[in-house]
Amino acid sequence: MSRKHVLLSAALAASLLVAVPGSGAAADTDYTLKIDATKKGPSIDDSMYGVFFEDINRAADGGLYAELVQNRSFEYDPADNASYHGLTSWAPHSGTVDLADDTGRMNERNRRYLKLGLPAGVINSGYNSGIAVQSGQRYDFSVWARADQAAQLTATITDPAGAALGDPVKVQVNGDGWTRYTGTIRAQKSTTTGRLLVTGGGTGTLRLDMVSLMPQDTFKGHGLRRDLAEKIAALKPGFVRFPGGCLVNTGSHYGYDAPNFERRRSYQWKDTIGPVEQRATNWNFWGYNQSYGLGYYEYFQFSEDIGAMPLPVVPALVTGCGQNRATDDPALLARHIQDTLDLIEFANGPADSTWGRKRAEMGHPKPFRLTHLGVGNEENLPDEFMARFTQFRDAINAKYPDITVVSNSGPDDTGGTFDRLWQLNKQAGVKMIDEHYYNSPSWFLENNNRYDSYDRNGPKVFLGEYASQDNRYFNALSEAAFMTGLERNADVVKLASYAPLLANEDYVQWRPDMIWFNNHASWGSASYEMQKLFMTNVGDHVVPSTASATPSTQAPITGAIGLSTWATAASYDDVSVTSASGQALFSDDFSGTDARWTKSGRGAWNVVNGAYVQSDAAAEDTLVTAGDKTWRDYTLNLKATKQSGREGFLVAFGVQDTGNYYWWNLGGWNNTQSAVEKAVGGAKSTLMTNGTRIDAGRTYDVRVEVRGRHVALFLDGQKWGEFTDDKLAEPFRQVVTRDLATGELIVKVVNAQDNAARTRIDLGVPVASTARATVLQGRPDDVNTEFSQPIRSRAEQVRVASSFTHTFPPNSVTFLRIRSRS
Structure with a gap:
């Protein structure tokens, strides 16, 4: 998942540079x-179209994984999310309720547990508005418990007022050793706002951990939420890429391995298998906690259940997704390479092998038939990544020569990182390269022929993540136009998956998304319906065909000018605009007020000491604009100085409104690169990139020359780059x-x-x-x-x-x- 800045707007189609009928109003x-x-x-x-699952937008816990209890093992922690604590989603009902983290814990991976001073009780509110149950359906309750004196434990589903919605589970807890207790609740009424009430009767202390409520009716009985799994299965995907994404390769905030085993460990597959009560509970890159109840075994099982090829992705120990770190620990790298070899054995090894035995013990003696495996995701350090990738690839090929090891080309569809990674991948003889991009609808309409010119004898393409930046029908139409080019180039593009797959409407870190849901319903986006149409009507081979083009016209780039910042404080001065013939169109040296500028309402813009200053270093997308929307063929000059913050400055031209413009993004992406971006209907695509970084305290002379549809950019008097935006x-x-x-x-x-x-x-x-x-x-x-x-x-x-x-x-x-x- 890329961290490219994404702006969303309803006005997607209104101002596209589209091919228009020559007759104008013809029907x-x-x-x-x-x-x-x-x-x-x-x-x-057969595997061309697939799905990409990443635990983003609460796609796993509270989503595809059918568990109804949130924070079932009391492991939520402010180190993972500032709003978290061990009783997040829990509330005391009666008596004395405490958390404990001591030698009485269940195991080293499940450290915290609940202590009830009897009689006492607690309530769990689940996800979204509560726990959703359906009348007549059965729900399996389980809990690990111990008591220093015999205790009566009762579990009941209630409404928010406490009224029971089904017959309670009652069990007798005997003994002070951790034991699993189970029962079944049959819902007598339907609700979307239910609660799980767990009470203990008697005297002494009752200890609880791993409190669970699972519907009996799950997809193929394998613990996945039926409606979500069925919508995915209805796509008839050829593969499932999992578990990410940025979730995989970013490590923890402390690096690839945290100071202790339990907290903020990078995503590692061995943490996610075995009995659920022994699996790690961990920090998630997307800002919440993940239980690993949906782990590698479940991913493999789900892929098999829907007839799809499993395609796991493992970390290459080089961060991506806006981070730039690479491990320099040879022992750590060697251990991760061995873990990857062990993963292949877990998937494909015989039941009497070390890791194949673990798979068999979980209920699947037969191999999962793994054929493809990705190493890394969206790395921003091409050379460092390839040095480590080749070590993974060589070790895998030496032991498992039939496995296709997939590399990648970084977080965008173009630019220095993209070009360098393709160069290095070709030199290394890589078989398949994973491309990712999220762009505007116009980009997808303009780039149908993207793969026409790719080397037929070079690496094959796995388009692992792509989407048009919104969930409106026009986005789906633009994606469909692009997909016809994917199929036409099926000899180059071997795999493709829209991303992300799932989004819980109350926990959204990213959009657009293919399937939306809450705790009781799910629905496919327009892009889901489009993907389903393509994925269930693929065909076996392309038949040559040609079509005439739409009669078209192209107008020159027109628009006003703008200044902006992103998580940065900056100042601007001596802004001038002149026509190609030398006529002065605009000038502001900020010796007076900023009355000629229109503000978006974001950021803190003020005239300070003869300069225009945006002083809020945390504000994003602070665009202010000036001038005439009809301007064409002009030169923009200004001075820009970064004061503080993460990035540089943004100089806009061709501005029609806050959703339609071009801007020169100098020092973007945490000051790792610079680019020209085009926004159409609020969604952006990158036209060109450069590795330029911006120094704080230094004043830069910026010049932008707009001539027709050609733009030349100059930084401190030197040509930085140029482009012609003439794609239809x-x-x-x-x-x-x-x-x-x-x-x-x-x-x-x-x-x-x-x-x-x-x-x-x-x-x-x-x-x-x-x-x-x-x-x-x-x-x-x-x-x-x-x-x-x-x-x-x-x-x-x-x-x-x-x-x-x-x-x-x-x-x-x-x-x-x-x-x-x-």
Whole structure:
């Protein structure tokens, strides 16, 4: 998961640089689509489309992992989240309630436990608004307990007022050794705001740990929340990439191994297997606590349950995701390499091997058939990463030559890190490279041909993370247009997965997301519906086809200017704008007020000693603007000085509004690189990058020359870079594949515009007279929610022939399954 700054806006389609019909207001635009059904293009692997699971947005605990009790082992800690404590999500009900962390603990990985001075009780509120139960369903309660005197333990599901919603579980706790006690509660009423009330009767002290409430009705009986797992399974994914993401390779805040075994340890697979009460509970990169109840065994099991290839990712001991550290401990590196070899044995080894035996003891004697494994994720230190990656790769290939070891190309689709990693990967003979990018809808419409020019004999591409920056239908349309290019290049792009997969609506660290949920319901986003359409209609190979383009025009870059900062205090001075002919358009030396500038409301902007100063070093995206939206062909000059903070400064041009602009991001990404970014509808994409860093206290001369669609940038009088933003966001895209099992051509057409696309289709072979059509259609701003899902596919029958005309609706994706008679 990349840390690229993401801005979200409802106005996605309004100001795109799109190809527009030449006739302006025409209801239809005419196209031709020619298909050479007698020829065969690249083969498409069954595993091409998959899913990427990362424990982000509470995707695991409170999500896919069906456990209903939050903080079941009392391990929440302020070291993980400042708002946490050992009784987070718990409340005393009666009597004396204390936490203990002493030699009486259950084991070294499960340190804290609850002490009740009897009679006493506690209440757990679960996730979201409470614990959701359904009338008539059964829920398994379990707890590890010990008592210095015989005690009666009762567990009940209640409403917030304390009224019982089912028959209670009652067990007798005898003995002062940790013992697991179980029972089943049958819910008599449905609720989304339930509580788990646990009480102890008698005298003396009752100790509790690992308090659990699990629905009996889980996906295939393997402990996963049924509705979420079924939505994932309905995609028919070819692979599951897990467990991250930034979660994997960032280590803890203290480095790759914390000072003690229990707290803030980096994600390591061995911590996540075995009996759940013996698994670690740990810090999560995304700001909360993770229980590891959903661990490596469960990931492998889930992949098998849905018929997908497992694709785990292990840390390379070089941080990514905005961090820049690499281990220099050879012993630690050697240990992680051995852990990776042990992981392969856990997945594939015989039941009598050391780690294969552990898999068998957990209930799966047969191997999981692991074939691909990723090492590292979004590293920002290319050379350091490759030095360590090759050690992992060589050790794995020496023992397991059939395993494909996947490398990566950093956190973005372009730039110095991306180029260097591709160079190093090619030199090292890497088989597959994992690319990640999150960009604006316009970027996806503009880059359908991204992989057309990739080396057919070079490393294959695993597009492990991608998404258009919002969850509106227009985002899904732009992704669909891009996916036709992925399929056309299936000889290069072997695997692809939208990301992230899951988001709990009350715990969102990142958006967009494919599947949304709360404690009682789940729904697919527009992108989920789009992914499902592609993933369940892949085909076996590409059929060559060509389509005409949309008649188009391109206007020059126009817009006002702007100044901004991101987690940085900075000052600006001597701002001037002149036309290409030398006419003065704007000038401000801040000898007076800032009345000519429009503020966004973020940051602390004031004129101080003849300069314009943004003094809040914590504020983000503090954009202020000035000038005329109609300006074109101009030169912007200014002086900029970083005062303090994490980054540098941002100089905007071509500003139409706060969601549509270009800016030169100098010293971005924690002052690790600089870039030019383009925002469209609030979503950004990177046009070019450079490794420039910004020094605090130094004044920089900044010049931006805008000519037509060409921009040149100068820093301290030296040309820093230049680009021409002339890619068209083509709204009409297509790809054709063949399903060998059914004998059908699958004609896939994306029409991401407000005009219908009247298309003459030439198949060149005799076909049946009718075809099955599956259509997604909606308004660009439509969003699927819990209560309304306007974006759903519909099935139709259409008339076809070897040559026929079909009109594709506005803002639609259509899959035609046409049976060939030849």
